[in-house]
Amino acid sequence: MKRSRTYAIASLAAVGSLALSACSDNTASDSGSGSSDGGSGSSIDCGSGDLVASGSSAQAKAIDKWQADFSGVCPDVTVQYDPSGSGAGIKDFIAGKNDMAGSDSALKEEEQPEADARCESGKAIHLPMVISPIAVVYNVEGVDDLTLNAEVLAGIFGGTITTWNDPAITALNPDATLPSTTITTVFRSKDSGTTDNFTKYLDAAGNGKWTFGTGKAWTAPGGQGAPDSAGIAAAVQGTDGSISYVDGPDAKANDLSTAKLDSGSGGVEISDDSVGKAVAAAKQEGEGNDIKLSIDYALKEEGAYPAVLVTYEITCEKGLDAEKVKTVKSFLQYAATDGQDSLSDLGYSALPDELKSKVESSIEAIS
Structure with missing residues (x-):
């Protein structure tokens, strides 16, 4: 079957499971502190232990790639991602079954207070991470x-x-x-x-x-x-x-x-x-470190492709278990910086620079 546009097939290793085991030695820093230089000059302070996430299958290929690469940056973190769908990921997050949900839509009005309650001492925030x-x-x-x-x-x-x-x-x-x-x-x-x-x-x-x-x-x-x-x-x-x-x-x-x-x-x-033209035309909703985007699906701008989706990583701005904060932050810092470099080859689009900077600031605020 012929194609309407030429695609170069991304060379991805077959991944039978979405869980990666961490190595025993933390090689991100000679001092053993787990600190590593991330993209855009940011510093990744590596956590340890399991990061449990679930949700959007649309971002599964990005997560696969990030898992493999992140293990070389923060080898004491084991990332487990279940691409069960956006709705299931949100339900898991509200129920406290995961540390982070991937969703191709922002939380519904009735879901936001439930997600906030799961965070206990803070609120649930949206971090746009994957554009498709x-x-x-x-x-x-x-x-x-x-x-x-x-x-x-x-x-x-x-x-x-x-x-x-x-x-x-x-x-x-x-x-x-x-x-x-x-x-x-x-x-x-x-x-x-x-x-x-x-x-x-x-x-x-x-x-x-x-x-x-x-x-x-x-x-x-x-x-x-x-x-x-x-x-x-x-x-x-x-x-x-x-x-x-x-x-x-x-x-x-x-x-x-x-x-x-x-x-x-x-x-x-x-x-x-x-x-990129469609994403650049989106309006930002949410307050503070909560970054929700309103896509103009009826955009008439010449050369824009308006049928896009943004996958958010939804997690707690404050209120994660203390041992989880550094683990979640380190993965998100990697995804928002060096992790963006590999997205185009997979068929996604990287975050525009202005949006990327906002996302990095929001991740830094997680505590």
């Missing part, structure tokens, strides 16, 4: 270049556009030969932050064509459900006429054809530049 485009992936025989917009996607996933040669699709692709193949939509059957952000894009940019609301649960009728990104990739690869949505790294790793998005100035493909 939401790739609209498809498998249509003979079609290797496809442009869609939010209004047409709302019709496709809402069931009002049912064949690939529908006039609304051909209008966006005048040079393509589109077949009469029936469209098969594939959606996440489990609660998903990717679903939440994709439906927010359809709702904001779809000119009223999307009538099924937003949220982690898919509510539109019809289609074929898949529990996770791997299931979606398999379904799309195995079904001619299919279309779905996954985070950029999964589209890249599975060599899936990816549509360009047209927000009014022609089709825009996924790139660091196009995703």
